[in-house]
Amino acid sequence: MFFRMIKGAFTRQWKKMLMIALTIALGASLATAMLNVMMDVGDKVNQELKTYGANINVVPKTSSVVDNLYEVEEGEDANTAYLLESELGNIKTIFWAFNIVDFAPFISTSAELSSGEEVKINGTWFNHHMDLPTGESLDTGIQNLRTWWDVTDGSWLNEQQAGSENSVMVGSVLAERAGIKAGDTINVNAGGKDYSLTVAGIYSSGDDADEQIYGIMDMVQEMADKDGYLSNIEVSAITTPDNELVIKAAKDPGSLTISQYETWYCTAYVSSICYQIQEVITDSVASPVRQVADSEGAILEKTELLMLLITVLSLVGSALGITNLVTASVMERSNEIGLLKAVGARDSAISGLVLTEIVITGIFGAVIGYFAGFGFAQIIGHTVFGSAIEMKPFVIPIVAVLVVIVTLAGSIPAIRMLLRLRPAEVLHGR
Amino acid sequence: MSLLELKNITKRYGNLKALDNVNLKVEQGEWVAIMGPSGSGKSTLMNIIGCMDKPTEGEVLLDGADIAKVSDKELTAIRRDKIGLVFQQFHLVNYLTALENVMVSQYYHSIPDEEEALMALERVGLKDRAKHLPSQLSGGEQQRVCIARALINHPEIILADEPTGNLDEANENIVLDIFRQLHKEGATLVVVTHDPEVGEIAERLIILEHGVIKSETKSSAADDAVIK
Numbered sequence: 001m002f003f004r005m006i007k008g009a010f011t012r013q014w015k016k017m018l019m020i021a022l023t024i025a026l027g028a029s030l031a032t033a034m035l036n037v038m039m040d041v042g043d044k045v046n047q048e049l050k051t052y053g054a055n056i057n058v059v060p061k062t063s064s065v066v067d068n069l070y071e072v073e074e075g076e077d078a079n080t081a082y083l084l085e086s087e088l089g090n091i092k093t094i095f096w097a098f099n100i101v102d103f104a105p106f107i108s109t110s111a112e113l114s115s116g117e118e119v120k121i122n123g124t125w126f127n128h129h130m131d132l133p134t135g136e137s138l139d140t141g142i143q144n145l146r147t148w149w150d151v152t153d154g155s156w157l158n159e160q161q162a163g164s165e166n167s168v169m170v171g172s173v174l175a176e177r178a179g180i181k182a183g184d185t186i187n188v189n190a191g192g193k194d195y196s197l198t199v200a201g202i203y204s205s206g207d208d209a210d211e212q213i214y215g216i217m218d219m220v221q222e223m224a225d226k227d228g229y230l231s232n233i234e235v236s237a238i239t240t241p242d243n244e245l246v247i248k249a250a251k252d253p254g255s256l257t258i259s260q261y262e263t264w265y266c267t268a269y270v271s272s273i274c275y276q277i278q279e280v281i282t283d284s285v286a287s288p289v290r291q292v293a294d295s296e297g298a299i300l301e302k303t304e305l306l307m308l309l310i311t312v313l314s315l316v317g318s319a320l321g322i323t324n325l326v327t328a329s330v331m332e333r334s335n336e337i338g339l340l341k342a343v344g345a346r347d348s349a350i351s352g353l354v355l356t357e358i359v360i361t362g363i364f365g366a367v368i369g370y371f372a373g374f375g376f377a378q379i380i381g382h383t384v385f386g387s388a389i390e391m392k393p394f395v396i397p398i399v400a401v402l403v404v405i406v407t408l409a410g411s412i413p414a415i416r417m418l419l420r421l422r423p424a425e426v427l428h429g430r
Numbered sequence: 431m432s433l434l435e436l437k438n439i440t441k442r443y444g445n446l447k448a449l450d451n452v453n454l455k456v457e458q459g460e461w462v463a464i465m466g467p468s469g470s471g472k473s474t475l476m477n478i479i480g481c482m483d484k485p486t487e488g489e490v491l492l493d494g495a496d497i498a499k500v501s502d503k504e505l506t507a508i509r510r511d512k513i514g515l516v517f518q519q520f521h522l523v524n525y526l527t528a529l530e531n532v533m534v535s536q537y538y539h540s541i542p543d544e545e546e547a548l549m550a551l552e553r554v555g556l557k558d559r560a561k562h563l564p565s566q567l568s569g570g571e572q573q574r575v576c577i578a579r580a581l582i583n584h585p586e587i588i589l590a591d592e593p594t595g596n597l598d599e600a601n602e603n604i605v606l607d608i609f610r611q612l613h614k615e616g617a618t619l620v621v622v623t624h625d626p627e628v629g630e631i632a633e634r635l636i637i638l639e640h641g642v643i644k645s646e647t648k649s650s651a652a653d654d655a656v657i658k
Contacts, residue, residue, distance in 0.1 A: 001530070001537035008525035339521040342482060343579070344510020345538040346503070424482035427521060 002353070009357050013329070020325045020358065021365035027318025027406055028369025031311045032399050033376035038307040039392045040381070041300070056235040056274055058083065058286040063231070082107075082229035083284055085217075090280035091235065092132045099268045102144040103235040104128075105217060109224035111190035113178060121168070121190065121213040123220025126157045142214070145236055146205065154182025154201030157216070165219060167200040171210035175202045188213075190223035235277065235286070239270040241300050246271050315406045322410025326358060330414045337418055338426030347419050354418060355411060362407035370399055431494055433458045433586060433618055434479065439488035441474050441641075448474040449485070450641040456587070461609070461619040463632030471641040472622045473591065479620060480589045481509040493586065510539050514580030518592035520572040522564040528575045529560040532582050539583040550578040554608055570601025577608055588612065590621045594628055606631060 010017055060081035083105075091103055108122045125141035132138060142149075143156050153175070157167050170180050180186060184199045197215065204210060221227050249256055249264045250271050256264060264272050274286035330337065340350055374391060381389035434456040441449040449471045456462050466472050477483035478490060481497055484505070490498045497508055509515075522531045532547040551557050554574035564572055573593060580588055590609075594602040606628065613619055613633075621632060629635045630649060637645040 001533055001542040004530055005523075005526065005534070008523070008530070011525070013525065335521060336523050339523065340534070340538065341506065342480075342509065342515055342521075343535045343538055344506055346506055349538065422482070424477040424480075427482070427517060427519075 002356075005353060006356055006360070010360070016325070016329050016332075017357070017361045020322060020329075020361045021368065023318055023321035023325060024362050024365030024403060024407060025369035025372060026321075027315050028366045028399055028403050029373035029376055030314035031402055032370050032373025032395060033380060034307045034311040034314070035395045035398060036374065036377040036389050036392055037380050038304050038311075039395065040377075040389045041303050041307065055239065055270060055289050056237055056277065056286055057289055058233040058235060058277055058281060058284050059231070061283045061285050063285075081283070082226060082231060083233065083281055085221075085228045085230050087281050088230075088233070089130060089132050091233070091277060092136070092138060093134060094273070094276035094280055095266065096237065096268050096273050096276060097134075099238040099273065101236050101238060102140045103233055104140065104142045104145050105230040105233045107217065107220055107224055107226060107229065107231045109190055109220060109226075111188040111195075111213070111223060114187045115178060117178065119174060119188075119211070119213055121188070121215060121220055121223065123215055123217040123224075125217055126159050126169075126214075128159055128217075142234075145234055146203075148205070149209075150204045151201045152204050154199065157200040157214075159216060164200070165216055166195065166197050168197045168213050168215040169201045169203050170199055171212050172202055172204040173210040174212065175199075191225055193223070195219070195223065233281070233284075235273075237270070237273050238268065239273060240268045242269060242271070245269075249275075315402060319406045319410040322358075322407060323413050326354075326411050326414035327417060330354065330418050334421055334426045337421055338423040341421065342423040342427060350418060351415050354415065355408070358407055358411050359404070362403050366400060366403040369403070370396065373399075432456060432491075433460075433493065434620075435489075435491040436478070437489040437491070439475075439478065439485045439490065441471070441478065441483070442486045447641050449478070452488075452641070452643055454636065454643065456618060456620060458586075459613075459616045459618055460634065461613045461632045462621070462634045462636060463629040464620065464622045464636045464638060465624065465626070465629045466638035466644075469640075470638040472638055474641075475638065476589060476591050476620075476622045479587070480513050480515055481505045511583070512586045514583070514585035514588040516573070516576050516580050516588065516590035516593045518595040520564070520569075520576045520596075522572055522575055522579075524564050527561050527563055528556060528567065528571075528578075531564070531575055532579045535579045535582050547578075547582060550582045551575070553581065554578045555604070568601070570597050570604055573597060573601065573605055574608065577605070581612070587618045587620060590619065592623055593621060594623070594625060602628075 060083055062081040085105060088103075088105055091097075091100055094100070104125045106122055106124050108120055110118055111121045112118055127139055127143045128141045129137065129139050141159070151169075152172055154169075157169050158164060168186075170186075174180070178186075180199055180202070182199050182201050186197050186199060188195050188197060197213075221229065245256075245260060245264050246269045248260070249269070253261065253264070253275060265275075266272075270288040274288060277286040278284050337350055341347075377389040381387055432455040434454075436452055436454040439449055439452040439454075440447065452471075452475065464472055464475060474483070478485055481492075485498050488498065489496050492508065492512060495508075497505060500508070522528075523534060526534065528551060529544065529547055532550050533542040533544065536542045536547060548557055548560060551560050554577050556571060556574050556578065559567060559571060564575070567575065573596070577593075580590075593609075594605055597605060602625075609619060609621070610631070619632070621628065623629050633649055635647045635649065636643055637647075
């Protein structure tokens with residue numbers, strides 16, 4: 001009988017039920033869209049921020065101590081310690097290897113142009129191909145890390161191209177001052193040896209690098225007489241915003257409890273990734289480039305807060321809509337409810353009947369809302385981030401719980417009204 | 431002991447006295463009609479007897495138990511087990527068939543039994559209309575469904591509020607015939623009506639005015655005596 005009554009209510013009041021379902025669907029769709037985007041926005045924003053360069057810098061331990069003690073500026077020759085080039089591949093073996101999207105090693109030395117001008121020449125990877133100890137291969141280098149460099153003449157140096165061993169890229173300020181163009185050959189003297197270098201391109205970086213030269217790692221190592229050594233490594237990693245646990249770990253990972261340590265170690269915090277890099281690069285100190293790491297965290301937090309706010313507001317809106325519709329429905333059915341009470345139905349039985357109708361309607365609305373919301377998420381993904389939003393399965397139970405809470409909360413005023421209804425009042429006007 | 435006894439019943443709505451010190455006894459198997467002009471307190475009395483309202487003062491004894499003092503939950507249980515209600519407006523659930531409307535009363539009382547519900551409809555001559563919705567039934571037919579619903583749980587008292595108020599003469603006669611049959615079978619009937627013809631058929635006619643019983647008359651079939 002109960003199900004006959006439910007079925008009757010649906011078949012004969014389908015317009016009313018459809019309105020309630022659509023209201024729930026609207027809230028559920030916004031919640032689904034926002035939650036899916038919110039769960040995915042971290043990766044999206046991180047990928048966007050990767051265009052602003054590396055967020056981790058790895059230097060030799062002694063160099064780091066000297067830098068910290070004496071605040072040695074970049075470029076000053078205080079660096080007497082080096083990292084081992086042979087350990088570079090280890091970076092892609094850490095727990096968070098997949099979060100390391102790019103990295104490039106650096107070594108620098110000074111050279112003298114034929115004009116007599118002293119310049120800084122940096123050795124690095126441009127688009128280096130490397131085979132990892134894990135058996136995988138990787139193409140990485142500053143072409144991915146220095147996306148803001150504007151190559152004004154020529155092109156990026158291509159390491160894969162034969163004959164690129166003596167190629168270099170020259171900063172725009174230096175190039176202009178020395179009259180260097182792409183395709184030129186420049187002669188430099190470094191470490192007492194003369195080198196004839198081909199200019200692959202002129203770049204504009206907007207910083208000190210505009211006065212420097214960048215060349216292939218092996219060549220500069222030879223100039224500096226540091227074969228197999230590096231002065232630092234820049235790493236670009238996808239990270240999770242910092243929290244209190246990170247602050248505690250930053251002071252001393254040893255102060256964490258075992259479970260805290262596991263949580264910290266197994267979360268892609270910039271500090272845990274740094275820690276893991278230090279574990280695989282001998283005598284190194286990996287530290288976050290705070291400006292980038294902090295802005296990532298700040299943007300993520302604000303974006304997620306905005307999404308959360310929209311989700312909450314849409315659910316509150318839905319709850320208000322449900323309140324109006326269910327209350328209107330109960331008012332319209334007051335005679336029927338009064339009659340059921342008159343023939344002996346308990347308040348709990350009638351509340352159960354009405355709530356069952358609303359919950360079934362809610363489930364229907366939630367299913368429509370979920371798929372509509374997933375569609376909205378894709379529209380947001382393509383419009384804002386230019387890519388699809390990944391479907392997160394755990395959003396389903398969250399949306400289901402939210403829909404149940406919102407539907408029941410929205411029904412409370414109607415249920416209270418229903419409980420107050422007295423059969424004598426609705427059936428006899430008393 | 432009377433099946434129903436009202437002792438010094440007063441019902442106030444604010445300053446208005448809808449019932450003023452009413453005393454009434456209804457015996458098992460009796461057919462009592464209550465008449466009176468609008469505002470005389472008929473519906474209030476009906477609501478109190480039907481356990482849908484409580485008096486402000488006085489005692490309402492049904493089977494010896496004072497229903498004026500029980501909780502709303504207990505009142506619901508008494509209504510479910512002991513009272514059968516027939517309304518002027520029928521009050522059928524519009525999305526349920528005639529049969530389902532009868533079964534609703536069974537559902538909240540005990541266990542729905544389709545066979546028994548069909549028998550109740552057969553008793554009021556509507557077995558062949560069991561699958562029809564209220565909107566597909568005439569006023570008389572709807573009232574008969576309402577009576578079948580009131581009878582289905584074998585109540586101790588059948589309370590009818592203007593049962594013929596919305597019916598034409600032909601349907602009125604059908605409904606009154608059903609009441610006669612029920613009375614013959616021993617049912618206790620309390621009928622509130624405006625219609626003198628309906629009132630006169632009852633064994634006892636009570637006239638209410640301004641919340642007090644003005645007169646109580648036994649029908650010609652009895653002794654015609656004016657008691658009060």
